[in-house]
Amino acid sequence: MHWTNAAAMLVMITSGWGIYDDDVVIEGFHFPQYLRLGDWAAPSLNFHFAGMWLLAINGLFYFGYGLFTGRLRERLLPIRLHDLIHTINDTLHFRIAHEDITTYNAVQKILYIVVILAAISQVVTGFAMWKPVQLAGLVWLLGGFQSARIIHFTGMSVIVGFLVVHVALSVLVPSTLWAMLTGGPRVRLRPASPTPPPSPELPRAS
C-alpha cells in the first residue's frame, strides 16, 4: 500500500502541477514542463483523474486495514510531550539512529498524522472541485471554488514538504528503506503479556 500510494502521489503531484500551470494560484509562479505530467491542462487533468482512483481505492484499503486491526491507533498514538522534546533534542544533535524501526518517535507520529490529514483534505477538496455542481454544499463549506483550489494547492505543498523530509530521513537511516522494500521486521500489534520478574539469584554453595 505504501508503494502504490507513492506511485499514485507522484502522478497526482506532477499532473496537478500541469493543471496549475494553466491558471496559476501564485502570480508569476510556474512549474517547469519537465516536472509536469501532461503537455497542458486537459491531458494533465486526465492523468489526475486516472491517478485519483488509484489513490482513493488504495487509501480506502489502508484506512480499512488500519482502523479494523487497530494498527493506526497503536502506531500513531499516544504522542507524549516528553517524547517530543527528547526526539527534537536528539535530532538537533544529529542523533537520528532509529534502533527499533517498528515503533515511531513522537516527531514521526506527528508528521504521519499531518500528512494523512493533508491527503484526506486533498481527496475532499479534489472531489469538491471535480463535481462542484453536485457537491455545491461541500464547495460552500470550503468557502467557494477558489478557496477549495487554494486549500488543495496548500495540501499539495504540505505533502511535497513532507516528502522531502521523509525521503531525506529514509536515506539517512537506510534500514527503514530496506525494511520498506522487503516487508521489514514483524510489527507486534498487541502488547505482549507482562514478563515475570527475574527470579532472585540463589546463594552459591561454598
Ligand code: HEM
Ligand atoms: C481524490 C483525489 C483528488 C481529486 C479528485 C483531485 C481533483 C482535482 C481537480 C478537479 C483539480 C482541478 C482544479 C481546477 O480546476 O482548478 C485539481 C487540481 C490540482 N490537484 Fe488535485 N485532486 C486529488 C488529489 C490530489 C493530490 C493527492 C494532489 C497532490 C498531492 C493534488 C494536486 C493538485 C494540484 C497541485 C492541482 C492544481 C491546483 C490548481 O491550480 O487548481 N490533487 N485536482
